[in-house]
Amino acid sequence: MLVKTFGSAVYGIEATTINVEVNISTGTKYYIVGLPDNAVKESWQRIESAIMAIGFRMPRQKIVVNLAPADIRKEGSAYDLSIAIGILAASGQILNEEITNYIILGELSLDGSIQSIKGALPIAIQAKADGFKGIILPTANAREAAIVSDLDILGVERLDQVVGFFEGKVHLPPTNVNIDDEFANKINNYEVDFADVKGQENIKRALEIAACGGHNVILIGPPGAGKTMLAKRLSTILPPLTIEESLETTKIHSVAGKFSASEALMTIRPFRYPHHTISDVALVGGGANPQPGEISLAHNGVLFLDELPEFKRTVLEVMRQPLESRKISVSRAKFTVEYPASFMLIAAMNPCPCGYFNHPERECICGSAVVQRYLSKISGPLLDRIDLHVEVTPVEFKELSNGRSAEDSGAIRQRVIGARKIQEKRFENNAHVHSNAQMSSKSVRDICLLDDTGRKLLHAAMERLNLSARAYDRILKVARTIADMESSEKIQPAHIAEAIQFRSLDRENWMG
Template sequence: MIARTYSATLIGVNAVEVEIECHHAEGNNFRITVVGLPDAAVKEARDRVIAAVTSSGFYMPFSGYVTFNLAPADLPKQGPAFDLPLALTAIAGREGIAAERLLDCCIVGELALNGELRPVRGVLAIAQEARGKGRKQLMVPKRVAVEASVVQGIEIIGVNDLREAVQYLKGEKAIEPEPCRAAEYFQAHAIYGIDFSEVRGQQDAKRAIEVAVAGGHNLLMVGPPGTGKSMLAKRIPTIMPGMSEEEAIETTKIHSAGGLLGDNCSFIATRPFRPPHHTISDAGLLGGGTNPGPGEVSLAHHGVLFLDELPEFRRSTLEVMRQPLEDGKVTISRAIGSVTFPAQFMLVAAMNPCPCGYYGDLKRECRCGPIVIQRYRQRISGPLLDRIDLHVDVPAVDYKTLSSKEHSETSEDIRSRVEKARATQRERFKAERGTHTNASMTPRLIRKHCELDAEASGYLEHAMNGNNFSARAHDRILKVARTLADLEGAENVSAQNVLEAIGYRTLDRALWS
């Protein structure tokens, strides 16, 4: 006797369909075997299935040989999501579940010993895979049905326990498919709760942040403790263009694969902001593990990765970010194969000017010697610094500015200008595959869209020779200058745009010369 159904396993942030077969052969002894490269969690499903089936009042034969096959056999299977389909195929024949009902459905869910269903990771990716394979329905634990419901073209059936799943498949109980609530969820949850109007002073820093967001550039803020670097960074997502449905689904897939979605957050409707601590490991930042999962750079996809106290991060940890900063993706290779995670994020970093934090402060004395300061600043490599387009000072704010009741620009005001600049860039690069912002321009596009007149070219030449900028810094200056022109609505890059862009590179000389 063979029963079949379909499930899925996660490979990175995407899902791959898995066919599940159950064969029961007569015999005096009792044995359950799971084949098809199962990991420990899948192998342990045997005991969970037996307990859940018997606890739910169904018959489990304790004689003979039961074999579960997970196909394709050469694909590693991981996680407890196979519990429910294994249980259903084991009891399908005796409970009278029609074979057609099982074959039309993709089924995932972790079983408790009493038959209740627990949520599993990656149901959004599984829903997309099931729809792509032509399945009519996806059966999932009720608690994650909302997450899967944003995928249109497939019915999402949420069940609470094994008994309810059997009753539905036999036609004894009607369960309405989970309605798609993507638009409703966007409207209710696309709220940040913080705003740039709450930040007093720091006009230069706000200007640099606006430029960085408008062109998709990376940003470094330098200043003593307590000047508002973290406060500014947390508000950067509020001035970024709103998430599109495609971006939201892609971001939600990553967070779901990382197991970060809960009952109160089943869909990511706002730009992610990820502030990892400086003690994070290479794998924690980039992703990894035996079965590779997404790291912080991928969890910040379509959002902001904020590295506070940048020199305190291990140098090796910072250097692993070179690939995602350049390519917008992370590839992790293991014995079982390679997994690629998307990682298109805006890098925002903050640091003190010296170990004590008060170098250059007019009110507090710096206790650090020149050699100590130099060693502190050299913890950040030149190649990594070259990949940060704008450097801005964030000085201390005086009492008069802090206590001022003068109206400050809201995030909505700044975002409106950012969106206009982004619209200009989308129109400019509509024929270019993979290029949407000025920050992602290739050398060919830089030459095409960043032509300089004689005056602007002279300023840039003087800066390159005088400050010993690298070739990468040269390209970054041109990209930022192009963004400044876009914010002004200008067709050509002016000399003033180039001068301001050069001003955002002065930390190359001031901090690392």
């Protein structure tokens, strides 16, 4: 007897519905065809044990399972449940026409319990698009999938619950999630705040500019100056995620298996903080079975690279293309997977190995050649892609001991939201641009117009600092952001001057 059930496969951050065809006929062996990987092939032992554990029998006949379309590789253990239900239906142990109305996914344990899967949200989105009535999946993934409306999300913990549901003996209540409540409860759920930072007003100003325009930042300063403390608070002043951004970010984390059972939606912008020993594949994504890397997990949020020169140069160089295109393509012999990677990069570094080069009070013990060798670990093309170069100086005792409370993240965020609204209106006809940092070179020429004084000022800076064409564009973008913060329609010479001040690595002739 031939029976069809339905599963789903995730490629990149999109899902594809998989037909699970089970045919039982005369014979003795089991076969799984349709490009299954080892995890799928090993499912027989799990399925047989689970079926017997709930009091049913495993047919001792020839069983052929076809996972269609057969030219797409099937990976992972999520097909266990759909195959098990197909076997029980094909052997006549359960009878129900409703089976074809549901996507059925879950990994089976030997005792019949069901383990969580990856990619529940993109699977739910595709199931709705394909017209399915609902999804039967592990309870641990139910809240995540329930973000999709007009779809019955049925969470289960054991195989016998699924069998009982199709036999009409068990009622499975649909899981419901209120998106508005999720945002209201967690949108300001940050453990850090700019109110904790004493002094460093110039650095706060630079980070506010970066947040307003979505610009990349590098902080250079001695140990203990507060670089890491400041960087960790950048995400607290970024505008709240929109529904579209939240869904896209959630899909990436879902595919990567970074969601817990209590979470339903990413409501705050991600902040990723990889260690400097990370590999290039872990940073940008890939592997034998491609997975999102740190730059994709930071999509719509912040990627913080502390101790930047300690990262392997090859790791840093693979970021150059994603910083420009805001996506990463992972190519293999038979397929290509594309992950979004629109993130704000914030990096921190010491000015030299000992950390005290140009320190106002402590003497640097590194020779000039050592300093140059240390700084050359950061290539010129990578520095060109960083808009703001900010020098961080130590905080004086009188600032640390001052009892006055600093401005909190909420107040700064309101100003950032105001500047972003100006940019949203400016780019309302361009679906791929949302902030000044994302402008193309053509848009920069059209939008960032200068008067004669501003043009002469920028020309002098270009000649004195020997800046590249990319650095020229970056200065104009930052100047446009500063003008937006002041609600100025035109870029004033003061805005250009402040933007030029944030090219300190060019000014000190620190060359890669």
